[in-house]
Amino acid sequence: MTTAQDLLARDAAAVAGIEKLRFFPIALESGKGSWLTEVGGRKLLDLSATWTACGLGHGHPKIIEAMTRAAQSPAGAGGLSATHPDSVGFAEELLALTPGEGERRVYFGHAGTDANEVIFRAARMATGKRRIVTFKLGYHGGIGISMGVSGVHIDAGAAPDPDLYLATYPNPFRPHAEGPDPVQASLEASIAEIDRELAKGDVCVLMAEPILSDGGMILPPKGFLTALHATCRKHDVLLAIDEVKMGLGRPGVLHAFQLDGITPEIVTFGKVIGSGLPLSAAVAPAWVIDGPPATALLTTAGNPICTAVGRQVMRTLIEEDLPARAGRAGERFIAGLREVMAQSPVIGDVRGAGLAIGLELVTDKETMAPDAKLAAKVVYRAFELGAVVHYVGGNTLEITPPLVITDDEVDTAVSILAQAIADAAAGKVSEEDVAPYAGW
The missing domain is CATH 3.40.640.10 (Type I PLP-dependent aspartate aminotransferase-like (Major domain))
Incomplete structure (x- = not known):
């Protein structure tokens, strides 16, 4: 049986590194809605939607139908x-x-x-x-x-x-x-x-x-x-x-x-x-x-x-009125993250429109100095805890889940991100852990 480690090793040996932008050791086998499944069966809440490309979620039935119909002839x-x-x-x-x-x-x-x-x-x-x-x-x-x-x-x-x-x-x-x-x-x-x-x-x-x-x-x-x-x-x-x-x-x-x-x-x-x-x-x-x-x-x-x-x-x-749905989900997501920010010494800003959300990590709230090292550790820890999120601009989490994310999934995401930030700030992710994953 192929393991995630096996697939990652084969990827390293066969696929050109020039087209890779990796943040953690992820190897996927399937996806459904707002969830991804790793090789081996672990579920991950997708807060990236493959850099927004999978905005309608994974395996949307109407998309499958359109694709299948067109491919037949x-x-x-x-x-x-x-x-x-x-x-x-x-x-x-x-x-x-x-x-x-x-x-x-x-x-x-x-x-x-x-x-x-x-x-x-x-x-x-x-x-x-x-x-x-x-x-x-x-x-x-x-x-x-x-x-x-x-x-x-x-x-x-x-x-x-x-x-x-x-x-x-x-x-x-x-x-x-x-x-x-x-x-x-x-x-x-x-x-x-x-x-x-x-x-x-x-x-x-x-x-x-x-x-x-x-x-x-x-x-x-x-x-x-x-x-x-x-x-x-x-x-x-x-x-x-x-x-x-x-x-x-x-x-x-x-x-x-x-x-x-x-x-x-x-x-x-x-x-x-x-x-x-x-x-x-x-x-x-x-x-x-x-x-x-x-x-x-x-x-x-x-x-x-x-x-x-x-x-x-x-x-x-x-x-499906997905723009309006994204607007509502984004309000809930941002409100939840701002509650976390109020208690965290390393979250400098939470901003967004709909489900285009940025969470900026800083060394402290006095200087608001960007903390890129912490961002790399936070996304790595979020992966360990069961969510896919990336950072951009050096120190900002880019939160762009599928537009079909549910309220319960939003709340789960806020909880995972809060824990990932707290854990990374407490030193639960080492420099050695993130060193192989340069990200941006």
Whole structure:
């Protein structure tokens, strides 16, 4: 009988390390709803949803039905040189569900990385301008231009795109400007910084995350996206909102940009849109992505199986009212974590919108100094106690469970996280335990 240790050893010997980001020795064999099952049978409460990709939970019956039906008689293997009903239907439905103005088109890809990649390339071609503006600590993909404009990867040593400007994302917990209201001052400072860059007249697109997830689960101050969009319009620059990780119901609304009431020119999607299958999309003005032909080729993009699943994902989000459900679950989750924070000397902040929640760990509440070592130990201890959660931004737990998590599961999660934090702070996880798992 194969054990988890056996599978991990085989993985180490056979699978390329370049594509691994591990936080603890986890080897899985199945999942159902908000639960994962390790090789050997141990159950784990999933508080990551595979970085939000499994947002509808594991094994959702409607997704299984759509996938099975499409796989029984697929219309080829992609939309490159032919079309089929699910590709066209999905594009039409996505256009209808994504606010926007003017004539627009949909690009289909395999991951958020390529959806963003195509937007960067298309914006350069369509506008004749080269420069891109993104944000420090941002994340837009793992290869190509998308990697080269991701602040997280640049900080880790990736080469930045030569025509990139990294702007400052305002962080209400750690304002970067001073004044009677440091949060508002930081918002205004960021907008002034961006205004100066866009005024140079050579920026083709500004891409922003509505919640800065991999950089530390940072929710910007209210009004930031509104001011950002107004600044882009002032300088006739396309605003692209990267909804790959934080969109489609997770923040308590269908689209995260709706938290600030804006309608961006471009929106990119990934992760949950495929419910675990490789699928991404971008909605953009026709003049940006409708040509030239054959300039963004992926043979199996828009394939009938993934697009059938994508259509069902969108239907399920609406039919089961999952954005509202995420909003309610998030309120319960955040309230529970804030009760824990009140008693803990090492929790500096709990923040979130819906089921996009960040818990920031600090050395103490006087200095609020980030404690990355503790974060690594907490996620390891949570794994030992029966939950899957990761850290981002060095010291922040990223809590993004499936949108179908129940109240009882939320309460269980709060209990496990409270115990994991207390145990890690008390020294129950050693440096040697976490050393093999670098995480971010």
